[in-house]
Each structure stands twice: as C-alpha cells, then as structure tokens.
Amino acid sequence: MEQDLTRSVLYLQASIAKLYMKKHSMSVKEFLEIDRKFDILGFLKIGYEPFHLTGDTGVLNEVEEYIAIKRQNK
Numbered sequence: 001m002e003q004d005l006t007r008s009v010l011y012l013q014a015s016i017a018k019l020y021m022k023k024h025s026m027s028v029k030e031f032l033e034i035d036r037k038f039d040i041l042g043f044l045k046i047g048y049e050p051f052h053l054t055g056d057t058g059v060l061n062e063v064e065e066y067i068a069i070k071r072q073n074k
Contacts, residue, residue, distance in 0.1 A: 005048075012052060012059070013044045019060050038070045 017040070021031050035041055043066050044051060044059070051059045 008052065009045050009048050012048060013041045015056060016044055016059050016063060017041070019056055020063060023060065034067070038067050040067070 017031055017035075020026075020040070021028065026034075031040075040063055043063065047062070051062070054062070
C-alpha cells in the first residue's frame, strides 16, 4: 500500500515537473536548479493528498503560486 502511494507521488511529481518545464520552455537542468531553490518536488510530496484530486492545471497553478510566494519571502 505504501509503495503504491510512493509511486503515485512520483507520478504526480514527474507529471507536474514536465508540464512546468514545457510551459516555461526550460530544460531538466533548469528545472532542477529551480527545484533546489524552492523544493517544488517536496511541495508536491507534502501536498499530494489534495493535489491528486486536482487536475494538472490546478496543481501547476498551485506550484507557480508557491514559487511566487517563496520569491517574495527571499
């Protein structure tokens, strides 16, 4: 059961990372640099429960809002 949850979290992280990279025309390397600064993948893991019920566009919007807040607080 826990393994299924781990797979589901990984799938969500990969899907949203791919969408984010496509939307912002960035490479995997560029995405990983942003992830190091803002822990996007960690954010998706922590928020998996509500996010998995939200469509990809909604989750992508949440990620962008999260990054914007993190940038303001730096």
